[in-house]
Structure formats: C-alpha cells, structure tokens
Amino acid sequence: MTQTARLQLPLAAAFPEAAFAIASFADEIRADRLCHELLRRFAADLTTGGQFAPAAAGALAHGADYFLREFVIGERRENIYRLQPKRVRQFAGNWYIVRNLEPNLPELLAILEGVTIFYRYLAEHGLVPPALAAAVGEQAADSEYFNARIEAFWAIEGDGFDRWDRDCPFGD
Helix, strand or coil: CCHHHHHHCCHHHHCCHHHHCCCCHHHHHHHHHHHHHHHHHHHHHHHHHHCCCHHHHHHHHHHHHHHHHHHHHHHCCCCHHHCCCHHHHHHHHHHHHHHCCCCCHHHHHHHHHHHHHHHHHHHHCCCCCHHHHHHHHHHHCCHHHHHHHHHHHHCCCCCHHHHHHHHCCCCC
C-alpha cells in the first residue's frame, strides 16, 4: 500500500497493531517505516482545525519519533502499541542520557511532550487503551527525576557509571 493510500484510510486500518510486531530484522524495518508514516499522519492531524501550528506539530512528532523509532523499535524491538509505561522512564532516565553528546533537560522534556501527546492521540483513536496513554504521561512528567539523572550522569567519576546505570537500567 502506498503512503498516500494509507494516509486516506482510518487510522486503525492504515496502521494495525500486528504491523508493529517485531520478530525479525525485516519486521523491524517494516515497523520503522510504518511508524514514520504514522508520525507524519499524527503531525498532519495535529494541525487540523488549528490545534497546533505546523512547526509545533512537527516538533511534537519529532520528539515522539526519536523515542519510538530509535528506542522502542530500534533498541527494544517492541510493538509501539504494547508499550510498557516503564519504557518512558528507562528511555529518559538512562538511554537518552547515555546516547546523546549533550543530554539536557529542555531537549528531553520536548521529546517527552511529543511522546505524551502521541500516546493520547493513539488512545483517542482507539489504538491503545486510555490507561496506557495516562501511564505514559505520568512517567513522562517526572522532570525532577530526569533532571537529577542528567546531573548525576555529569557528576560521574571513576567507576561510578555502573552505580548510576543500576539506579535506572533500560535493559529489562
């Protein structure tokens, strides 16, 4: 199905849960491509009716994109519709910090805002349970914790990384 045709279908038909199941590298590539299309639709839908300016919608989609395509699909190889809410904390409290040259709270909070709004969008369209969207939002809202994790990361000395990493591992 072409991207144009997919964008004209109802969201659940265009982006079914099964299409995001990942059991192989080919599945990962497919899920990544579909996620890209879904995020484009998300950004377009956010601008409908003037809810968000195009630049703001694009920034929200960009934040969700980084979390979903790099961490959930690329690193964890998990279905975006079956997200474990703890993945948000693992991403923000560890993975993002370690994987970025200059991890910082403003950038992280912008990413998490996109993730939160994206999961609300999925819930509004019946693609995830509202409880999942709420749990994602709760996990993403802990800015004090994430700031402390970033500051602790910058303060690591000697062999302190292992202790820092154990406080919020991303691998379980």
